Amino acid sequence: xxxxxxxxxxxxxxxxxxxxxxxxxxxxxxxxxxxxxxxxxxxxxxxxxxxxxxxxxxxxxxxxxxxxxxxxxxxxxxxxxxxxxxxxxxxxxxxxxxxxxxxxxxxxxxxxx
Amino acid sequence: xxxxxxxxxxxxxxxxxxxxxxxxxxxxxxxxxxxxxxxxxxxxxxxxxxxxxxxxxxxxxxxxxxxxxxxxxxxxxxxxxxxxxxxxxxxxxxxxxxxxxxxxxxxxxxxx
Numbered sequence: 502x503x504x505x506x507x508x509x510x511x512x513x514x515x516x517x518x519x520x521x522x523x524x525x526x527x528x529x530x531x532x533x534x535x536x537x538x539x540x541x542x543x544x545x546x547x548x549x550x551x552x553x554x555x556x557x558x559x560x561x562x563x564x565x566x567x568x569x570x571x572x573x574x575x576x577x578x579x580x581x582x583x584x585x586x587x588x589x590x591x592x593x594x595x596x597x598x599x600x601x602x603x604x605x606x607x608x609x610x611x612x613x614x
Numbered sequence: 615x616x617x618x619x620x621x622x623x624x625x626x627x628x629x630x631x632x633x634x635x636x637x638x639x640x641x642x643x644x645x646x647x648x649x650x651x652x653x654x655x656x657x658x659x660x661x662x663x664x665x666x667x668x669x670x671x672x673x674x675x676x677x678x679x680x681x682x683x684x685x686x687x688x689x690x691x692x693x694x695x696x697x698x699x700x701x702x703x704x705x706x707x708x709x710x711x712x713x714x715x716x717x718x719x720x721x722x723x724x725x726x
Contacts, residue, residue, distance in 0.1 A: 510654075535714075544618075544704055544717030545657070552712075591656055599666075600645065601672070604656040605649035 503528045503594050507605035515613050520564075520579040522608050524592030527573065534575045535593040535602065536566055545591065551575060552598075562586070587612045617641050618718035620705050626724045633692040635721050637705030639685075646688040647706040647715065648672075648680060651721075657704065664711070689724055695725045 508523040526532060534551040549560025556568045566577045575592060592605040617640030627633050637646060649672075659672030661680040669680050675700060679691045683720040691701055701723050706715040 533712075542720075545706075545715075545717050546717070547714045551716060598710070600662070600708075600711035601659065602657075602715065603673075604658070606654055606656040 503506065503596060505592050505594050505603055505605035507590075507592050507608050508578065508606055510606065511609050513609065513611040513613060514582045516584055517581050520577070520582045520586065520610065522577040522590050522592075522610065524575045524605060525568075525573055526575060526592070526594045528594055528596060530596050531570075533595045533598055534566075534568060535595075536560065536564070536575075536577050537591045537593060537604075538562075539589045539591065539607075541588075548577070548590075562605075582612045584612050584614065586610060596602045618705060618707055618716060620703075620718040620721045622717065622721060624722045625660075626687045626726065627695055628726050629696060630694050633695050633723065635690045635703055635705075635723070637688045637690070637718060639688075639707050640686075641707060642685060643707040643709045643716075644685075645708040645711065645715075646682065646689045647704075647708075648678070649706065650674065650701040651704060651720075652701050660690065660703075675688065695723075697725050699723065700725045 506525045514563045536548040537545040549558045551568045559565045589607045593602045620645045638694045648660040649657040658674045663669045663682040681689045705718040
């Protein structure tokens with residue numbers, strides 16, 4: 502069975518600092534991997550997705566993630582945090598595409614002025 | 615934004631009563647999904663549909679049923695609500711099994 506582990510339920514950074522949100526997955530086959538963002542009282546919005554085309558994936562709002570098969574990781578980064586990045590971030594995995602996504606428990610990002 | 619609406623947006627009900635949540639889309643997407651979101655659990659798939667009258671169970675389907683009689687509507691029914699079903703419910707749609715899911719605004723359900 503697939504699973505996703507997000508290390509750190511809460512991450513706090515200063516405005517302008519590097520953002521690093523960690524995601525490790527387990528999958529018996531090459532997976533599809535996703536990062537979603539949820540702003541308060543809203544639904545989820547796709548940030549980026551990995552579908553085996555390239556290991557470094559660029560998404561919206563300056564975020565990117567690198568697929569590392571040897572480490573079974575798909576960590577999300579942004580070079581410089583902005584106050585508007587404060588939200589909850591979810592990593593998700595699927596064997597077949599977006600169908601039957603398995604989500605991590607989420608990481609809440611706080612950006613301090 | 616993808617054309618997805620959920621109704622009601624908020625509902626308070628009592629244990630043992632039936633509850634139906636509705637998801638409506640204007641995108642003509644084939645796939646529709648129901649998730650529940652609980653603190654510390656992320657999102658968990660309840661049921662999904664891959665076409666009219668075609669549905670399948672997700673990770674946490676016990677106590678829930680779904681129906682899809684037309685492309686645009688996907689109903690989630692709690693036959694007899696329990697306090698453990700207090701949650702925020704999200705509907706999502708996707709054009710195919712390989713394309714991204716778009717999420718609705720959510721329904722906050724409280725079962726007393």
